[in-house]
Amino acid sequence: MTATTQRAASRTKAKERARFEPRIVAFCCNWCSYAGADLAGTSRMQMPPNIRIIRVNCTGRIDPSFILDALYEGADGVLVSGCHPGDCHYTSGNLRMRSRYVLLKRLLEQAGIEPERVHLQWASAAEGDVFAQGVTDMVERIRRLGPNPVRRRR
């Protein structure tokens, strides 16, 4: 590539990025974050529309392959939202999730995929605002990273 074409290419990239609307899959625990999301919705808090919520019984039920599958199917980011440590309905489901999350992030990094595409947060049923802020941050984070490579290609 010559310098000019390179510049042109990076300009198109920047434009693409500005137009880019991240698609995010959120796995939410039924007992806390899902209710929190609901609360955020009913109290009309500002929340970006880029998110598809999947309700799970507990974050401990999320198999890491769900997250990888979501990325593989084209999600630009995956947010996992669960009860605060100590508040899990099944005692330690969320701690299991946290261990899996740590290993998964390390794996993403080693494979050459931005680990920030996957994020874990805690938000109780009363914390509609925390949930909404989490989603906003996630969208921002992914906007900076750009589209999922799979989607860029399709």
Place this chain on the structure above:
Amino acid sequence: MTDERVIRVEPVTRLEGHGELTIRLGTDGKVRAVQFNVSSTRFFEKFLEGRYAEEAPRIAPRICGICPEPHHLASVKAVEAAWGVHPPAPAVKLRRLLINAKQYSSHALHFFALAAPDFLAGPLGEPAKRNVVAIIKALPDVGKMALQVMQFGQELAAAVGGKAIHPVTAVPGGMMNPFSEEKRDEFLKRAEQAMEWTERTLDLAKKVVEDYWDVVTKFAVVPTYYLGMHNKGALEIYDGKLRVMSPEGEVVEDFNPKDYRKYYGEYVPDHSYATHIYYRPVGYPEGIWRANSLARINVADRMATPRAQEALEEMRERLGRPIHATFAYHWARVIELVQALEEITVLLEDPDIVSTDVKLSDVEPRRGEGVGCVEAPRGTLVHNYWTDERGIITKANLVVATNNNIAGIEKSLLQAARQVFEEHAHESFSLPRPMIP
């Protein structure tokens, strides 16, 4: 060029690995070039990076499924050298048992399945007949013996290494699993029977050499340097010094494997993914060397065991030292087969072999560089790793056995092609009647 004829042999068969042969002939009928095109490589030296060094002995065997034991052991030795670890003596004996078991089965496989078909069915036999499957059908006695010889070596390797293909027990600091008395007794008994087969194999090899005397002494005779391991002059395959012998038969180098980079050059040809290893001080192509059985036999003053020594003396009487005849590799291989079995017997008789003191429990990873060197059936094998303070591999350099021979193989093929296409020498060779009609 259009005025050339190109002969492609695709793939080269009865060889473990991926290769093609390209021969370019001019319109004058002269051989312009012969290329041995090794057509694949899998980049182990790169993907070992970032892994725990103690796992390298599990990964590295996959470089070669025919000879995984030498890779397993060169790898573990490299890690131990990098970390400054010295395994207990009984563990070393177990490893020697493992590598000799492999030497035994691999040489048998090579002799019976890869080489013998040419001699038993005749080099001009039909493809459908010129293979070990056909031998098994036509000469069931030889076939059955061949299978049993291989079986003995493979099963012994599995007994020590956990699996014969891609062994698992060697770990920095020793061996994960001791050898049981039951197994020792079983294999000692089987070794007696194996000696009988081995003697018969030696006789068969000698007969083949006699029958094909013309081919052996006149065809593809190429002087090169030779590289091989020895221990105080005796042929050695697990741990020793490396010797380089000149084509004139002079020992020009005798060095500790950890210094291999001073003596090894790696030339990258345009036409092969396998590099050509050569004797660096002399340069390429002058310094082309060969490794493997014949090279070891050339550089060693003697065999390490008595029966093999007798066999060596007989060979030297007939062919001298050094021997440049490519076909003499087969004879050399069988002499090593004898040594491997004798070493196996000595090791099995050693009470240490069933010792449970086979592994240190206080091995500490550290930053370092280590070289692990053993003799694989196909030649000298070097693994060289660099590790960080956690014992993670940061860099690896591998010089696999076969690459020591590629340039030499090409030289032999060029010589053979000239003899066939230019001199038609093969027409005047006297060939025996094939044993498989």
Place this chain on the structure above:
Amino acid sequence: MTKRAAFAQLSSCWGCDQSLVDLHLKLLDVLPELEIVYWPAVVDYKLKDLENLPDRSIHFGFVEGSCRTREDEHLLRTMRAKSKVLVAWGSCSCYGGVQGLANQWTLKELLERKFLKAETITDGRIPDENVPGFKEDIRPNPDVVPFDVLLPGCPPTSDNTAEALSALLAGQPFDLPEKTVCDQCPKVREEKHIKVVHRTHEGKVDPERCLLDQGYLCLGFATIGMCGAQCPSVNTPCKGCFGPPPGIKDHGAKIISALGAIAEMSPEELKEAFPDPLGSFYFTDYAASYLSRLVGHTKEEEQ
């Protein structure tokens, strides 16, 4: 009546081949049933001979190894066309094999390390004459052409191959078992509470007890049980070389999932314990993972 069989090797170590030969005397029962029409390790037929066979004229085609080069891919497609039943023979063929770990880097980085920067190289260049050229990435063979039978293992044991062969000869299906290596393992197991992860060289293994219970990363729980628990039987952790049981889409994800359930360790300790999750969790099947496929797309894009 004998059946026509072919054994083809893509980029591989030939261990699957050796494991067939390791049937030893049992070969005498198997071989008479087969007419071998291609097997470069043993028989002198050339690629042309294979290419000249009529389509679907081989009863059983066994493919060992994976596509590292373009020549490999050609051979794979040829084998598919010529074979009625195509068998992915070994973990290289089923999942990409150990060389799939190279997918962590770009082809350029691999070539540089091997041909330009290796310590012993005196005059580096990337070979390009009469050699086939490399593929950017390793992919599992079933991503390239459809297969009829999967026979994983690195290598499959001799008995595994014999069983598959005799099922094929009898015209029966060959299905993979649901069980794991743990189901075949003789070690005594307890409730799992992993508080520390030991590296293989550390300490001394108690030969009676489950290695995972002792803190060694033994992957028997996430690995298909076909080998008879060869490694744990000699006090060595299973590295998962046969890949996961059927139905598990991603070996590493399965392992991470299980570790999450049994590791009683802080996030920091866990991170510390697994500096190389990719190498540790996908020994022979990284190319078949979600991540490798994802990254493969990025690489293609950058080309």
